[in-house]
Amino acid sequence: MDMLVNFTFKNFRSFRNEMTLSMEAASIQELSASVFNTCGEELLPVAVMYGPNSSGKSNVLKALKVMRDLLLNSVKLNPKDSLDAEPFFLDLTSIAEPTSFEIQFTLNASKYRYGFDYTYEAIIAEWLYEKREGEREFELFLRSGSEFKISKTRFSEGIGKQEATPANRLFVSLVAQLNGKISQSILDWFSNIEYMSGIDGIGYAGKTLEMLFKEQNGYTEISRFFEKANLGFMELDVNLENADENRMSSETVHWLYDVYGNKVGLRSFPTEKMESEGTKKIIEITGPIFDAILNGKILVVDELDAKLHPFLTRKIIGLFMDKDINKAGAQLIFATHDTNLLNIKYLRRDQIWFTEKDKTDSTELYSLVEFRDESGKKVRNDRNIEKDYIEGRYGALPLMN
DSSP: OOOEEEEEEESBTTBOSOEEEEOBOOSOOTTGGGOEEETTEEEOSEEEEEOOTTSSHHHHHHHHHHHHHHHHHGGGOOTTOOOOOOOOOSSSSGGGSOEEEEEEEEETTEEEEEEEEEOSSOEEEEEEEEEETTSOEEEEEEEETTEEEEOTTTOGGGTTTGGGOOTTSOHHHHHHHTTOHHHHHHHHHHHTEEEEESSOOTTTHHHHHHHHHTTOTTHHHHHHHHHHHTOSOSEEEEEEEETTTTEEEEEEEEEEEOTTSOEEEEEEEEHHHHSOHHHHHHHHHHHHHHHHHHHTOEEEEETTTTTOOHHHHHHHHHHHHOTTTOTTOOEEEEEOOOGGGOSTTTOOGGGEEEEEEOTTSOEEEEEGGGOBOTTSOBOOTTSOHHHHHHTTTTOOOOOOO
16 A cells, blocks of 8 residues: 655744654554554554644645645746745744655555755755665665765666756656656655645536546445435436536436425436535535545545534545545545544544644644643543643644733
8 A cells, every 4th residue: 555654844834843744653542443554554544633723734734735746747847947935934044944845655565755855946955765664764866956876776767867957856756757667656656645625625526526427436435425424415417518628517306395295206406506515515525535545545635624514524534544445545634623523433642633833933733642731641542632622731722812
């Protein structure tokens, strides 16, 4: 299984200091059946972030998206193009310092560590390491400015390519473009990171409708999920409006009743016009959810719970936590305000993360399993986590004057 191990970032938006979002399972007992084992790593299928508005939880997700976009779009850059850099602005020095991203992931029975430092103008540093099971970690290449150190035995595909690498171009991207096998597999891994806004669903519904209309892989699972979610309609009819643009629309099919409450027929309504925002949200995200689960992708969702009943949010999390459903090791990373999920019936303590700003407006990221109270004690698994969070025991709450 190809999965995210951890993601480390520094000097990005509200994050001045280096922070790490880890998908590594801690040595705790709750929900142990949901933990995946791959390449000697015990990994989690879900991570959720809590915190007040403007605390930086969305920036964790955006950092992962920006790293992905920089790598996948690097091939399109001209030598003089600027890079998408958003350093921490609220001190006197960070704006002139590079942003740093590093990610560890499993791929083809190896664990890779890849990262880079960059500014608006250039890639300052770039590195790639590989650890095969039973071996130590080996350096594949190390880039510092215009200087390269490349392993002839483990990354021969990069030899001779360094001279063709512009200052603003990522080396892995260039080598992949020149048919480098390892580099291309890394780009393929990053392309399996899908980012969604839970508030603005424009564009996502198309994935669901296409899967239903063409009866693609996931068609049965989507239909079954709609039925179990009890959304009030019998089925979803998909119509092709414009074949050239692959534009589709849908209608929800409802029962029609007589004055005595007997079912006497069916009636269809345009989904976009007649259905609730919550029903439209479910239709929008169900396709990407099952696409991720069936293909082992990483689904990153900001405000997953927006417009959704807590029951539906729990059901979505349950899909990823159930290894009988999530057979490919898909991972869900999302931000939410839904405190109903703060319960070890649904999530482990190492899956719950908090964001909070310090006195200089820089965001701190920490997990519940790492948290210590004033006496230095960890959070026990018999605590009422939702109640403790609302009462401010773990921080990450709005401060009202």
